[in-house]
Amino acid sequence: xxxxxxxxxxxxxxxxxxxxxxxxxxxxxxxxxxxxxxxxxxxxxxxxxxxxxxxxxxxxxxxxxxxxxxxxxxxxxxxxxxxxxxxxxxxxxxxxxxxxxxxxxxxxxxxxxxxxxxxxxxxxxxxxxxxxxxxxxxxxxxxxxxxxxxxxxxxxxxxxxxxxxxxxxxxxxxx
Numbered sequence: 001x002x003x004x005x006x007x008x009x010x011x012x013x014x015x016x017x018x019x020x021x022x023x024x025x026x027x028x029x030x031x032x033x034x035x036x037x038x039x040x041x042x043x044x045x046x047x048x049x050x051x052x053x054x055x056x057x058x059x060x061x062x063x064x065x066x067x068x069x070x071x072x073x074x075x076x077x078x079x080x081x082x083x084x085x086x087x088x089x090x091x092x093x094x095x096x097x098x099x100x101x102x103x104x105x106x107x108x109x110x111x112x113x114x115x116x117x118x119x120x121x122x123x124x125x126x127x128x129x130x131x132x133x134x135x136x137x138x139x140x141x142x143x144x145x146x147x148x149x150x151x152x153x154x155x156x157x158x159x160x161x162x163x164x165x166x167x168x169x170x171x172x173x174x175x
Contacts, residue, residue, distance in 0.1 A: 012059045014052035034060035078134045081141040082127045092148055100156045115163045122170040140173030
C-alpha cells in the first residue's frame with residue numbers, strides 16, 4: 001500500500017506527525033518499505049525510539065500484507081544456492097587438483113588453495129545471513145556460480161582467474 005501523505009503513517013502506533021514526516025522524508029513512503037528496512041534501517045531515522053522500532057516494523061509488515069513466509073522463503077533460497085555453489089566449487093577444486101597435481105605445489109597452486117579457502121569461509125558466513133542481506137547474497141551467488149561454470153577443461157591459469165572473480169563476488173556480499 002502506497003502512503004499518500006505523512007498522515008497515513010500515523011496508522012502505525014508510535015508514529016506521530018513529526019516522526020511520520022521524518023520517515024517519509026527518509027524515503028519510507030510505503031509500509032512495505034518500512035517493513036523491508038527492518039530495525040536496522042529505521043535506526044537511522046532521527047527521533048525514532050529504539051524501543052518502538054520492532055513494533056513499528058511489525059505493524060508495517062501487517063499493513064503491507066507482508067508475511068514472514070516471504071522472508072523465510074528468501075532465506076531458504078539463499079541456503080540452497082549456497083549449497084549448490086559450495087558443491088560446484090568443491091567439484092572444481094577436486095578436478096583441478098587431479099588434473100594439475102604437479103603444478104599445485106607451485107605459486108599458482110598455493111594461490112588457488114587460498115582462494116578456495118576464502119570462498120569456503122565466505123559461503124559459510126553467507127549461509128547464516130538473515131532476511132535483510134538475502135537479496136544481495138543471492139545476486140552474489142549467481143555471479144559466483146557463473147564464474148565457476150564450465151571450468152572443468154580449462155587451464156590452471158583460467159581456473160585461478162575465474163575463481164578469483166568468484167571470490168570477489170562472494171566477498172562483496174559480505175561487505
